[in-house]
Amino acid sequence: MDNKNISFKHKYTADFYRMTGIKDRNLVQNIFFFLKSHNLRFMYYYRKYQSSKRLIFRLILFFYSRKYGLEISPNANIDDGLYLGHPYNITVAEGVEIGKNVNIHKGVTIGLESRGKRNGVPRIGNNVYVGINSTIAGKVRIGNDVMIAPNTFINFDVPSHSVVIGNPAIIHSKSFATESYVNFCV
Known part of the structure; x- marks a missing residue:
């Protein structure tokens, strides 16, 4: 088994755990949640495309992007355990760096600023909760x-x-700012 496949399984397993709270799952649970939750399907194909760069996975991502408004660039650097809550109309620009255990909710935009001293994209740390309809723009660092x-x-x-x-x-x-908001950390 190559390292890309191990990386895919590790990252998707972390995403699955963050979104469902189920750590040791069986095949029936996998299939049930995969069919029920478009956020899990999107992340499955997102991680698959990142690990293999195969055209079929890019096309499936394109389909989900258009259907649910999940415009998350395959060239964004997203670490383990991304949680997509109420996953509709989320935009993440190319080159954005997102750490572990980050929650992103409906209507969030994490994007590029193309002029001035903040020309660039955001870097987001670990254990961050981004609430509904929030915007993070430019070359900024979120701790x-x-x-x-x-x-x-x-x-x-x-x-x-x-x-x-x-x-x-x-x-x-505030110490422990995300306590009770960011759960099932990996």
Whole structure:
């Protein structure tokens, strides 16, 4: 078995656990959740395409992107344990770096800013919760253990152990900011 296949299985297993809470699953559970949850199907083909670069998986990703609005670039660097909550109309630009145990919810945009001092894409740390309809734009760094409240616009660096609220965004320092929000960590 090659390293790409091991990487695929490891990453998808982590995603499956984060989205379902089931660690030791059997074939029936695999099939049931795969058929029931389009977020799991999308991540399965996303991880498959990243590990093999086969055209068939890219075409399936294209289909799911159009059907559910999951515009997550195959060239984004997403670590283990991505959780897609209410997975509709999510946009993640090419080159974005996302750490482990990150929750992304409906309507989120994580994208490129193409001018000025923040020209580039975001880097998001581990254990981050990105709430519904939030936007993270430009070459910014989001630290570890950060809670981004719904409808928040971020175009600046956010330190670790923070809660970010509003537009214009306000940062509140808080230890264990994502406790009870980011669950089933890998």
